[in-house]
């Protein structure tokens with residue numbers, strides 16, 4: 001097992017990473033000084049696969065577990081579901097010393113974290129992420145929240161977990177499409193911050209996509225990525241621009257998600273968004289063509305999502321304009337300078353964005 005300390009004040013916490021670490025969940029939660037009552041929130045799919053050992057371990061460690069399940073889709077990540085869960089927590093008699101455990105992907109983590117942030121004005125919570133996205137991204141950083149009919153993640157709160165327990169063995173049941181999409185965030189981490197990780201991915205991408213890494217390699221991969229996310233969010237307390245680098249590939253990615261009415265998984269849209277960001281950087285003369293080619297070849301080997309031919313470039317550019325990071329009518333993008341190093345670039349025009357979208361369409365029709 002590896003541990004990563006997240007040095008966020010006033011509540012630093014530890015991320016535990018390793019295959020089989022779920023078996024130690026009860027002990028880790030006791031050591032963290034958590035109260036006796038816990039609401040274990042999960043979705044129906046994860047409940048069928050991984051709830052039993054998680055709940056049994058907590059009960060063996062002396063915790064009183066209330067199991068809560070919901071649909072676990074992004075369309076169920078809303079205030080109505082939160083309200084239903086509040087009802088279940090009240091009926092189960094949970095008090096201020098109780099805590100919430102999120103067992104699942106980012107949908108479960110965001111919703112359960114939001115419930116923990118608001119129930120009785122905030123109770124502790126623990127993350128047990130079960131997807132690549134949640135293990136390397138969503139479970140770290142304390143962003144919790146739900147969607148509104150008028151926009152994704154519009155309602156929420158920062159609420160840091162007391163502890164994050166990442167069992168990489170849980171990833172073995174993940175459908176390949178979710179795995180590939182989740183790997184988009186891993187490639188993103190490599191491009192923005194870690195050239196050695198990029199080279200590791202170049203050597204092993206087919207094995208990773210086929211879930212054929214040996215357990216120690218998988219632990220190393222997930223831990224390296226959880227560490228990158230933890231470092232960026234911890235440093236961001238002082239450096240307000242740093243967290244923005246995590247948006248690499250996300251400006252066009254979010255626009256594609258929105259323009260396709262969420263026909264793409266988030267990570268799939270980010271894969272296409274990174275291709276677009278690569279083209280922007282090359283056109284600006286910032287990024288050597290050869291490195292962009294390495295990025296794009298890695299993404300192709302990982303597995304490209306359906307191409308963009310069905311979506312008009314105009315619509316995607318228009319949705320890019322709605323991006324929260326836009327400043328005074330021009331676009332702000334995270335662009336690569338070299339593998340492992342990015343910059344935030346302001347003042348990118350609609351014409352440049354359109355050319356980048358058309359590039360994605362030509363490459364991936």
Ligand SMILES: NC(=O)c1ccc[n+]([C@@H]2O[C@H](COP(=O)([O-])OP(=O)(O)OC[C@H]3O[C@@H](n4cnc5c(N)ncnc54)[C@H](O)[C@@H]3O)[C@@H](O)[C@H]2O)c1
Pocket residue numbers: 043045046049072073074077104105106107108110130131132133134137138139140141142143144153170171172173174175178266
């Ligand atoms: N808070 C943050 O910082 C942050 C960061 C990134 C994403 N998010 C949010 O996370 C959500 C996406 O999360 P996600 O990509 O993990 O998707 P998800 O939570 O929707 O899970 C994807 C699917 O995989 C299933 N699943 C989960 N674990 C499994 C396992 N081990 N085996 C088999 N199936 C499993 C789920 O039931 C679901 O059907 C979005 O709502 C997004 O807004 C939040």
Ligand SMILES: [Zn+2]
Pocket residue numbers: 185250266270
């Ligand atoms: Zn993302």
